[in-house]
Amino acid sequence: MKGNKARDDELPSIPEIDKTIHEPARLMIMAHLFVVESADFLFLQRQTGLTWGNLSSHISKLEEAGYVEVTKEFLDKKPHTTLQLTNKGRAAFQEYRQSMKQIFSKLPKHALRI
């Protein structure tokens, strides 16, 4: 047991992965919002290919985490939802990118053999 513990200590620590972003659909939403200033629900749905319900539930989770700001308004008497990454969301996405790069950057060459 002691030996195993010593070996574990020598391994580089894997950074904390943000599980809110790590989910593929949410990662896609974050990536699409990251490259624009804001987008409405319909545009995001077209871009990600997610269903209305799926997108809606993921947006709610991102909003709860404080990563996405949801603005609801009426345009020409029709409801309109605009989505925008918050500063916290942008920072979290950048951090997530760095973490993922860090995890795989030290992969030994022989491990890449198929």
Next chain:
Amino acid sequence: MEKIDLKKIERKAYTSYHQDGLIDVFAGFIILSSGLWLISDMAWMGWIFWFVAISAYAAAKKTLTVPRIGFVKFAPYRVKALQTIALVVFSLSALLGVVAFMQSEDGGTPLWLLFAIENYMVVIGVSIAASFCVVGFTFRIRRVYAYALLTLIMFVTGHFLYYPLHYYMILLGTLILLFGLAMLIRFIRKYPLSTTGAMGDSGNERQ
């Protein structure tokens, strides 16, 4: 897991938003109307064409595109780049005008201006092609680079054929306008108006 390419995602967003062909219709209309304006020789018409084109573009984007594929506001850095380019071009043009005026005052028309006047077809062709390239870069629309190439080919050929300038303007404008209209028709067919949940609605109100 597939690699996430943020540049590709950004380009896809731009391409999607401009797949309606409205920017092509706008550019085609401006070039075509400029050609017609050259025939009619009525300077005031130029401003009317620009006013009509810009108003129609904004209205068409709002009524045709946004209800079908949604609305997106792009990051401002590309528009800022476009503004910087426009400012530089405007400043250089003004500087050239002042230099030309001063040189003309000193001793007749300067040689470089005579050269530009003699090769006006090439100068105009390069200017239009450069404008297309700037639009292509700003809005990440690749087909606009093809328009730039077409413009260069037409105007450089026109330099040797000696037909009047407006022929080329009308032909180029008509070609781009028709292509834009074809894209617009395809876009409207591909994205019919949804009867429910229009205008980028998340639909939470209906739950």
